[in-house]
Amino acid sequence: xxxxxxxxxxxxxxxxxxxxxxxxxxxxxxxxxxxxxxxxxxxxxxxxxxxxxxxxxxxxxxxxxxxxxxxxxxxxxxxxxxxxxxxxxxxxxxxxxxxxxxxxxxxxxxxxxxxxxxxxxxxxxxxxxxxxxxxxxxxxxxxxxxxxxxxxxxxxxxxxxxxxxxxxxxxxxxxxxxxxxxxxxxxxxxxxxxxxxxxxxxxxxxxxxxxxxxxxxxxxxxxxxxxxxxxxxxxxxxxxxxxxxxxxxxxxxxxxxxxxxxxxxxxxxxxxxxxxxxxxxxxxxxxxxxxxxxxxxxxxxxxxxxxxxxxxxxxxxxxxxxxxxxxxxxxxxxxxxxxxxxxxxxxxxxxxxxxxxxxxxxxxxxxxxxxxxxxxxxxxxxxxxxxxxxxxxxxxxxxxxxxxxxxxxxxxxxxxxxxxxxxxxxxxxxxxxxxxxxxxxxxxxxxxxxxxxxxxxxxxxxxxxxxxxxxxxxxxxxxxxxxxxxxxxxxxxxxxxxxxxxxxxxxxx
Numbered sequence: 001x002x003x004x005x006x007x008x009x010x011x012x013x014x015x016x017x018x019x020x021x022x023x024x025x026x027x028x029x030x031x032x033x034x035x036x037x038x039x040x041x042x043x044x045x046x047x048x049x050x051x052x053x054x055x056x057x058x059x060x061x062x063x064x065x066x067x068x069x070x071x072x073x074x075x076x077x078x079x080x081x082x083x084x085x086x087x088x089x090x091x092x093x094x095x096x097x098x099x100x101x102x103x104x105x106x107x108x109x110x111x112x113x114x115x116x117x118x119x120x121x122x123x124x125x126x127x128x129x130x131x132x133x134x135x136x137x138x139x140x141x142x143x144x145x146x147x148x149x150x151x152x153x154x155x156x157x158x159x160x161x162x163x164x165x166x167x168x169x170x171x172x173x174x175x176x177x178x179x180x181x182x183x184x185x186x187x188x189x190x191x192x193x194x195x196x197x198x199x200x201x202x203x204x205x206x207x208x209x210x211x212x213x214x215x216x217x218x219x220x221x222x223x224x225x226x227x228x229x230x231x232x233x234x235x236x237x238x239x240x241x242x243x244x245x246x247x248x249x250x251x252x253x254x255x256x257x258x259x260x261x262x263x264x265x266x267x268x269x270x271x272x273x274x275x276x277x278x279x280x281x282x283x284x285x286x287x288x289x290x291x292x293x294x295x296x297x298x299x300x301x302x303x304x305x306x307x308x309x310x311x312x313x314x315x316x317x318x319x320x321x322x323x324x325x326x327x328x329x330x331x332x333x334x335x336x337x338x339x340x341x342x343x344x345x346x347x348x349x350x351x352x353x354x355x356x357x358x359x360x361x362x363x364x365x366x367x368x369x370x371x372x373x374x375x376x377x378x379x380x381x382x383x384x385x386x387x388x389x390x391x392x393x394x395x396x397x398x399x400x401x402x403x404x405x406x407x408x409x410x411x412x413x414x415x416x417x418x419x420x421x422x423x424x425x426x427x428x429x430x431x432x433x434x435x436x437x438x439x440x441x442x443x444x445x446x447x448x449x450x451x452x453x454x455x456x457x458x459x460x461x462x463x464x465x466x467x468x469x470x471x472x473x474x475x476x477x478x479x480x481x482x483x484x485x486x487x488x489x490x491x492x493x494x495x496x497x498x499x500x501x502x503x504x505x506x507x508x509x
Contacts, residue, residue: 009052098202127198141477229275234274237359256361258359261377264377284408301318358407421469453469
């Protein structure tokens with residue numbers, strides 16, 4: 001392999017994707033040479049590659065060369081990621097220039113075009129790793145709540161044992177404070193922290209505070225954005241949360257924006273840094289219908305209703321954001337202190353709070369919309385991971401927390417499931433092998449589920465077994481969301497939900 005040819009191919013890719021201009025070619029080439037510890041360059045001719053839409057293939061060649069030439073301490077995912085990010089950092093304009101281009105696009109073509117362009121840029125510079133995201137298994141599952149969106153997450157690389165061992169000898173660093181902090185922009189990374197030379201963020205002002213827009217490196221949906229506080233401060237659901245969410249969708253009406261809850265078990269993975277998730281994507285919950293409408297006397301301009309959804313969701317709509325904000329805040333305050341032992345809802349254990357909300361904002365034409373998902377993180381002896389959390393019976397599919405993305409109907413399932421489902425499909429075709437599941441370390445947890453599937457689908461063959469399993473996983477996901485719902489979908493639960501609404505109506509006058 002000719003390393004100079006691969007460098008030139010990468011430079012030509014940068015030109016084609018308008019990451020650099022013709023005046024930047026020698027500068028960029030020299031930067032790449034410096035990263036690869038080369039002090040000369042042999043001119044080569046490369047053909048224009050019209051179909052090349054990603055730098056991945058070129059980077060893989062360069063990384064293979066780097067491994068052979070001892071530029072990688074170990075030829076592992078972690079070390080390769082540190083180097084390819086450093087290489088792509090040579091093609092990324094300054095933070096100020098990226099912001100200038102974004103704001104200019106907003107002025108000329110509007111916010112939708114601006115986020116589209118920034119999203120494409122984030123892919124072109126390999127910050128969003130499209131090659132890994134493409135490995136994810138995706139499908140729709142038909143349920144009584146509509147088509148749920150299913151994903152088996154294969155995009156995040158497995159933990160690198162070599163890097164983990166080497167990181168133990170590193171001097172501990174608390175910079176950047178977390179993976180969301182604005183200081184990640186341009187950071188070189190280390191064995192226990194990803195490199196971010198190709199990472200840029202866009203400033204946004206929410207409720208007179210400095211926040212930033214970026215994309216997730218492992219997007220689960222179109223333009224999967226993270227909106228993060230410029231200050232490292234813990235997540236907190238309050239009236240100010242609703243102000244910020246509606247402030248954002250006012251300026252980016254094509255996006256939704258939502259927040260994970262602010263309590264453990266029902267919260268997000270990074271509770272230490274206040275942030276939201278948004279994007280240009282329609283989730284199943286968004287198109288779910290209202291099944292019970294009601295009013296609050298104090299807010300005649302706000303339409304309210306219970307959404308037909310496995311979790312407990314109140315939807316507020318109106319043309320006046322201030323009214324929605326005030327109504328949502330009153331609902332939040334009422335919910336935080338609400339208990340109904342008949343449906344296992346307790347607001348406190350001693351001084352420990354259990355009730356909070358997962359809020360989501362969006363626009364529907366001239367209307368502003370807020371979905372308030374009621375959450376409770378109480379545990380019990382029967383459900384030590386959470387009463388309103390995936391129960392033991394579904395842990396063979398998923399036992400992790402139900403966060404914002406899944407609340408809205410997009411399942412993010414563990415990567416282990418793909419191989420397990422494929423093996424299980426093979427076994428299900430031959431009913432005589434069903435008992436062998438119990439003896440298989442990977443599959444034994446699926447045994448009871450597999451027996452039920454076999455009863456419901458007795459004539460599976462090689463063509464139907466795997467698609468049937470995917471559909472059945474979707475049904476399990478619907479059950480998981482029902483487990484996370486505080487007011488259950490049965491008669492007792494729905495009566496409890498309406499009792500809460502009547503209490504709300506009494507107090508909000």
